[in-house]
Amino acid sequence: MKSSKSARPSSKVTLGMVAEASGVSPSTVSRILNGTAVVSQEKKDAVDRAIAELGFVPNPIARVLAGGRSLSVGVVTQAIDSPYYGVALRGIEEVLDAAGFVPLFASGHWNAKEEQRCIDTLRSRRVDGIIVLTGRLSDESLRKLAKELPVVVTGRTLKAPSLHALNFNDFEGARLATHHLLTLGHRKIAFIAGDPVHPDAQERLKGYRAALEAAGVKYKPALVLPGLFHEDSGVMAAERLIDSREPFTAIFAANDQMAFGASLALYRRGLRVPEDVSIVGFDDLAGAAHAIPPLTTIHQAGLELGRCAAQALLELLADKTPTTQLPEPRLIIRSSTRAL
């Protein structure tokens, strides 16, 4: 019958106390904790026992100050409540947690200055590595950052030591979406573009054009509307399209949010989806499956993105070369598209 007071992870049991309780030196305890050096099994057992008995929990703060790892990684996202990146954060949190790491989130709000500030804060907090979800930072700054600590970026293609870039195949996704519409017999396919400062937006436009071209359908500038990736820009784009009297039977929006907006505009103008016009989005947000009608879209796996990013960073941290790649885009056919 053990009478161990058992581990109350509370109070301030220090490494030193563990050392004393187990009759070894603090360094030995530290070594055991970090696997820094070989220690005799005998002492190791004694220490492990003491740790359990006392309910010792290492103080991460002290650990960092002393030059060890913080077991935390910084995550620069753009908005903590982003419908797309939000699930990526969840993925990051998930794999980091499983590895004993803690994420520190900071929002850059699509502003290079703010992003830099986030990074500075994160570094002052001594994170072991940083994940940057897209954003507006220059590749240059990222490269420089990677000289200081491991970095994983998404939404870019760039190579550098200690830097892993995860890039989704936007071009192919857009091609797929457009091709789907083409297959259904649509020829007058409008495209609601994303903010052109995003490389993603440009790629998606290219994919749209490529699909058109491959099908021998002439590209019509009048059918591509500017958008800003949010719902309102989607409704405005659709309204403008309708008002232009340029004939169209389908809309491909560069992201789901704009697709939602466009659907709403159509609804208000008395046009039915998919009876009158087909719509396909891009991202496969959580809401897409429950939209009315459920939205056909390109699945972009935010969750996967987060998991991969975290995985890659963990590998970098372990001095391995990440091999992780994002899954290829998939078309999810729901109810917003139909044959002409």
Added chain:
Amino acid sequence: MKSSKSARPSSKVTLGMVAEASGVSPSTVSRILNGTAVVSQEKKDAVDRAIAELGFVPNPIARVLAGGRSLSVGVVTQAIDSPYYGVALRGIEEVLDAAGFVPLFASGHWNAKEEQRCIDTLRSRRVDGIIVLTGRLSDESLRKLAKELPVVVTGRTLKAPSLHALNFNDFEGARLATHHLLTLGHRKIAFIAGDPVHPDAQERLKGYRAALEAAGVKYKPALVLPGLFHEDSGVMAAERLIDSREPFTAIFAANDQMAFGASLALYRRGLRVPEDVSIVGFDDLAGAAHAIPPLTTIHQAGLELGRCAAQALLELLADKTPTTQLPEPRLIIRSSTRAL
């Protein structure tokens, strides 16, 4: 012409170096930094200059270890990608940031054990205070926690020293929603309830019943369907309702997500909103305004919630007694409801 190398927030300029450069002791620099004691203007100027010149940035890690504040606060949310709490996080981040604090987010996934783990982690990271967004932790644990450091909880009514509880008036919100429907002439109003383990869910049910009663409309158990706060449970509830052949002309869902789900089910069964049935939700999620049709709902100000919580914690941290209260629920009339 100043030739100051100017502040590169980089490298390791220490407080000690600032002290030396300005000819004062480290303690004095620390005092100036923290406003811990009065310092002569003369020295203050010298130190400020040195700080600017050297680009000194205090090391938060060392600061904490030495017993100072970490200028960070822990936030236990339930899912980092929650559509509702997500915007609350944004609000928290916003006001914390303005005050020079950094939020540390952790997700409890509606699981008391996990929440407790989050709290332990957060505490080991030496946060100055903790915000708990609803969750399943016992009031008891929260009270105990508040003895250790300032705590702000949402979704509860409980009083304790160094603990501030922010509670939304769910009852009134539900009453408002139901009353709206009643006003439009509806009498057969179905209610899709939330998970009964949430006090919020219970309050909303009460509000629904109270409104009915006040209008002299008999409460019919057959019109209240169980739900779990997510979209799928909304579609299932609506399907069950339709299949039950119990007549109804309106649905009040205990949250927007279930309202979306119910709308979808209605759509699939060929019932139109609001022509055939009116729907009102609860929360006013970001997507509600762009749903089809735009959803009439109760605005629950996630953003406000976050801001208030952070504000309250800041006050607690400053040894003040928070007075912050959440705004009263507001009915947002959009296009999913219409007169019978």
Added chain:
DNA sequence: TTGTAGGCGTTATCAT
């Protein structure tokens, strides 16, 4: 293999 000593960058406690 193990222990000792010094230091990480700050703040707090005493003095002065």
Added chain:
DNA sequence: ATGATAACGCCTACAA
């Protein structure tokens, strides 16, 4: 008002 000096809890040479 200001300055030494001792922690804070851990890690990492260096020594044994």
